[in-house]
Amino acid sequence: MHNATSLRINPIIIKELRSRMRGGRAFITLTIILVFLSIFSYAVAQLTMAATQYSGIPVSPQIGQTVFAGLVFLILFIICAITPAVTANAISEEKEKLTFDMLLATPLHPVSVLWGKLVASMSYIFLLIFAALPMTSLVFTYGGVTMRDMLKAVGMLLVIAVMIGMIGLFMSALLRKSGRAVASTYVVVLLLIIGPLFLAAGIGILRQVEPPRMLLIPSPVSALASAMSPSVNPQNLAILSWMFGGTFWIMASPPISYDSIPRPLYHYSLPLYLGLSLVLYLLASRLVLPTRRWNIRWSEWVLALVVILGFIGIITSAYVLTSPRYENIIIVSPTVTPTPAPQIAPVVPELSYPPGDNKIPPSDTPTPTSWNDLDDHVSTNLNESLKRSLWKS
Amino acid sequence: MIAITTRALTRRFNGVTAVNELSLKVEAGSLFGLIGPNGAGKTTTLRMLAGLLEPTSGEIRINELRIRDYWRELQWQIGYMPDFYGVYEDMLVWEYLDFFARCYRLAPERRKQVTEELLDLVDLTEKREAYVHTLSRGMRQRLCLAHALVHDPNILLLDEPASGLDPRARVEMRELLRELRNMGKTILVSSHILSELAELCDTVGIIDHGQLIASGSIEDIQKRISQHRRLVLRLLDNRTIAQEILYSHQHVSSVSVLSEEPFTAEVRFSGGDTDAANLLENLVDSGVRVALFGEANANLEDVFLQLTRGDES
Numbered sequence: 001m002h003n004a005t006s007l008r009i010n011p012i013i014i015k016e017l018r019s020r021m022r023g024g025r026a027f028i029t030l031t032i033i034l035v036f037l038s039i040f041s042y043a044v045a046q047l048t049m050a051a052t053q054y055s056g057i058p059v060s061p062q063i064g065q066t067v068f069a070g071l072v073f074l075i076l077f078i079i080c081a082i083t084p085a086v087t088a089n090a091i092s093e094e095k096e097k098l099t100f101d102m103l104l105a106t107p108l109h110p111v112s113v114l115w116g117k118l119v120a121s122m123s124y125i126f127l128l129i130f131a132a133l134p135m136t137s138l139v140f141t142y143g144g145v146t147m148r149d150m151l152k153a154v155g156m157l158l159v160i161a162v163m164i165g166m167i168g169l170f171m172s173a174l175l176r177k178s179g180r181a182v183a184s185t186y187v188v189v190l191l192l193i194i195g196p197l198f199l200a201a202g203i204g205i206l207r208q209v210e211p212p213r214m215l216l217i218p219s220p221v222s223a224l225a226s227a228m229s230p231s232v233n234p235q236n237l238a239i240l241s242w243m244f245g246g247t248f249w250i251m252a253s254p255p256i257s258y259d260s261i262p263r264p265l266y267h268y269s270l271p272l273y274l275g276l277s278l279v280l281y282l283l284a285s286r287l288v289l290p291t292r293r294w295n296i297r298w299s300e301w302v303l304a305l306v307v308i309l310g311f312i313g314i315i316t317s318a319y320v321l322t323s324p325r326y327e328n329i330i331i332v333s334p335t336v337t338p339t340p341a342p343q344i345a346p347v348v349p350e351l352s353y354p355p356g357d358n359k360i361p362p363s364d365t366p367t368p369t370s371w372n373d374l375d376d377h378v379s380t381n382l383n384e385s386l387k388r389s390l391w392k393s
Numbered sequence: 394m395i396a397i398t399t400r401a402l403t404r405r406f407n408g409v410t411a412v413n414e415l416s417l418k419v420e421a422g423s424l425f426g427l428i429g430p431n432g433a434g435k436t437t438t439l440r441m442l443a444g445l446l447e448p449t450s451g452e453i454r455i456n457e458l459r460i461r462d463y464w465r466e467l468q469w470q471i472g473y474m475p476d477f478y479g480v481y482e483d484m485l486v487w488e489y490l491d492f493f494a495r496c497y498r499l500a501p502e503r504r505k506q507v508t509e510e511l512l513d514l515v516d517l518t519e520k521r522e523a524y525v526h527t528l529s530r531g532m533r534q535r536l537c538l539a540h541a542l543v544h545d546p547n548i549l550l551l552d553e554p555a556s557g558l559d560p561r562a563r564v565e566m567r568e569l570l571r572e573l574r575n576m577g578k579t580i581l582v583s584s585h586i587l588s589e590l591a592e593l594c595d596t597v598g599i600i601d602h603g604q605l606i607a608s609g610s611i612e613d614i615q616k617r618i619s620q621h622r623r624l625v626l627r628l629l630d631n632r633t634i635a636q637e638i639l640y641s642h643q644h645v646s647s648v649s650v651l652s653e654e655p656f657t658a659e660v661r662f663s664g665g666d667t668d669a670a671n672l673l674e675n676l677v678d679s680g681v682r683v684a685l686f687g688e689a690n691a692n693l694e695d696v697f698l699q700l701t702r703g704d705e706s
Contacts, residue, residue, distance in 0.1 A: 011495035019483040098475040102540065105443050105473040106496035107465065291447040 011108065012116025013123075020124060030131055033078060037071060037132055044070040045142075061144025068139040069228060072153045075132055076224055079161045080193065083125055084185035087168030089178035090117040091288060096178060110288040114281070118169060125161045129154065152227045156266060159273050160220045164189055166277040166284070173287035192218055216265060223269030263326045271315045278311055395457070396421040396548055396579040397442060402451035404437050404603075411437040413603035414451070419581055419596070421456075421547075424574045426594035427583040428697070434603035435583040436476070439552045442581070443473040455548060469497075472541030474551045480533050482526035486517055489525055490539060497544040511539040515569065531562025535569065542573075549573065551582040555589050567593055587697040599697065624660045624669065625651075627685035628676075632656050635681045642675075644668045659689055 020026055048066045049059060091114070094100035103113055133154065139145050167188050171181040196219040200211035216222035282304055286293050397419040404412040412434040419425040427435050440446040442453060444464040453460040455467050481489060487508055494504040512518045515535035520528060528536065534554055541549060555566045570593060574580055584590050590597065591611055598608035607614045628635050635656075639648050644664035651657040662669060673686050 008495075008498060011492055014495065015481070015484065015488075015492045018488060019481070022483075097481075098479040099481060101440065101443070101445050101475045102473065102479050102493070103496065104445050105468065105471065105541075106493065106544075107468050107498065108496040290445045 010112055010116040010119065012103075012113055013120045016116065016120030017123070020120070026124065030128060033128060034131060034135065037074060038135055040074055041067050041071050041135070041138075060142050064139045064142030064144035067142065068136065068145045068149070068153075071132070071136050071139070072157070072224065072228065073221070075129060075136075075157055076160065076220060078128065079125060079157060080164060080189050080220070082128070083121070083161055083164040084168045084182055084189060086121045086124060087117070087165045088172050088182040088185040090121060090169055091172040091284075092176050092178040092181045093172075095176050104290045110290065111285045114169065114173070114285055114288050118165060118281075121169075122162060122165055125165065126158065129157050129161065149228060153224065156220075156224050156227045156270070159270060159277075160224070163220075163273040163277045166280040170280040170284045170287070173284045193221055195219070196222065213265065214268065217268045217272055220269075220273075223266045223273075226265035226269075267319075267322075267326075275311060275315075278307070282307070394421040395419065396423075396455065397425075397581060398454040398457075399438075399442070400452045400454075402438070402441065402453060403449045404434075404441060404446065405449045411603050412441070412448075415600070415603065415605050417598055417605065417608070419579060421579050422574070422577055423595040424570065424580045424582065424593060426587075426590040426597040427581060427600060428587050428590065428597055429583075429585065429600035431585055433585075433600045435585075435600060436552055437603075438600070439473070439550050439581070439583060443471055443550050444468070445473075469544055470546050470548055472544070472546035472549045474537050474541040474549070474554060476552050476556070479537050480525050482524070484525050485521075486523050486525060486528070486536060487512065487521045489536060490543060493540045494543045499543070507543050511542055514542070514572070515539045516565070529562070531558050531565065534558060534562070534566060538566075538569065547578055549578055549580045549582075551580065553583055553585070555584060555586075563589065622662045622669075623689035624662045625657065625685060625687055625689045626660060626676075626683065627655055627657045629655060629682040629684050631679070631681045634679050635676055638672075638675055638679060638681075642672060644672070655684065657685075 044067050045063050048063045091100070094103065094113075100113075104110060137150065164185075168181070168185045171185045171188070172178070175181040175184065196216045200215045203209070203211040203215070286296070395418055397417065399415055399417045402412055402415040402417075403410065415434070415438060417425075417427075417438075427438065429435050437446065441448050442455070442460075444460050444467065447461075455463075456470060458467060460467055481492075484492065490508040490511055491504055494507050499507060509518075512521055515538060517528075517532060517536060517539070520532065525533065525536065538551065538554060541551070551570075554570070555563045558566060570580060570582065582590065582594075587597070587599075594611070596609060597611055597614065599606045599614065626635075636648070639645050639658075639660060644662055646661045646663060648661075649659050651659055662672075664672075673683065676683055676686075
């Protein structure tokens, strides 16, 4: 009886999908969301058209960008609203109904239960995201948005969904009561979204300085905004700003600098979200165990350590690989010797010199070493020769 | 062979002792009833036996193996059924069994076969395509019991399988348990009603406040707790003479009148059978007409109450 097919689908996934996708419920929800999204994007397009009617600039790319940003943010808020409800009761409900005991009594490992719950709930959320894609891609007909922008936004949405899902599952395993788990997951998600903004705003008001940009890293709204900002000009989003917190957008965009290109905020948010999801998964995988929860064997320590180090390694290498494009260019090539400025002979009006004195007078100004100095050098020499020619005549 | 042994099993929750020094022995192939009032520690004991809860101290052996060391192996030999809440409401009946068969990694063909067999065993074949939430309570209990059998375990731990069932469903559940015992399984079943299990169990253990108060066959327990037999008498006349005889008799400790007409009394009697015969002879000789003289019906609930109340006083 023990011998069974080696390729086995996690029974939890099958069970969850069977009961979630059955009947029209899941698909009716999906349809309602899609209808809502399309009405919303139509309204945004109309508003943008009305707003840009009297300006002379081409309208189409602006509409494309605005509709794109609006849709992506709306999907983000739908994710934030639905994911806790789908995940935060996953473990606690089983505990409340005593079915968790039944699962634990089977050879199914508790961590498989956790994994199954994650995959099943995420597949539903991912379905929502992917179902909205064809409609979102209508913005390509307006232009102003590239495929790359679209992929970045979808990637961010998927990672944010996984993070919120993991927060929900963790709370569910920790608190054991569905009501409390769902409520606290919503609180955490809300804090993630608005907490950084309030903190930044508070610092800005109290200290009268520009708050550090890094404060906004945890906020999914800022992260998503920064992932989209190279293509979407914040100034185009006057209509959206009152809906989706334009302040986030402005603050999330990197400060203007001429020395280097700062990393966009999402380069920090992405590892934070993935790392948080990973840590919560590791913690939750202990919380679901029935006995000896924190009695961790050394092999399990090693495994956790390998996973965490692997994650850190991947993130670090991603940073190193992308660094030539960003501010830490120095780290990669620390010895950039400044090329000496070319020696340029000062322009001297030939005719103004008296015969026999056909020679450049020795100058006390130093040889130029850089472009800036050269400018100086040239101008002083010019002045001098000018003066001399005037004096001669 | 002994299927389940516990030694000085203790479990505390935040200072509250749920199970206290519990030592049990359940013979293989027997049906053991764990009986106690609500909150006596039955569920805690069963969860520890199923390996779902770590004992604070003490030891559990299943089929002679320590559960702490061999839990993963022992899971294949134990079927555990929690209280009746343990059902997924939004599944079909066959899916429910199929799901647990998958948890036990049964191959697809075997899964299908087991599902049909179990549906037949618990008499739910015609409900195969019904949603679990449309089932009656008795049917859910039977379905929940069926789930514990998908891997054909030889030990069954059933927590209150008959609680909340109407008399008919209770009879069906009892029949099912009998059938399972005939299949050679060791069954440990808990209940807060002694009579529910009395005629079914080979052995019972009475548990209260986490402690095992008595264990053995029901007759043994009854005998042990009632050093005072209770005799019931119904007399047709000469009541005063009878009362004199009764009150003066050395083995009678108390007389309680159950009804006046006809005069019926219950007598607590400490003597043996000979003493009882002598008492009857005495009464008849004195001219008392005795219509009924016999042992009071051994009321299981009384036994149970006596045992569990005795602990409080």
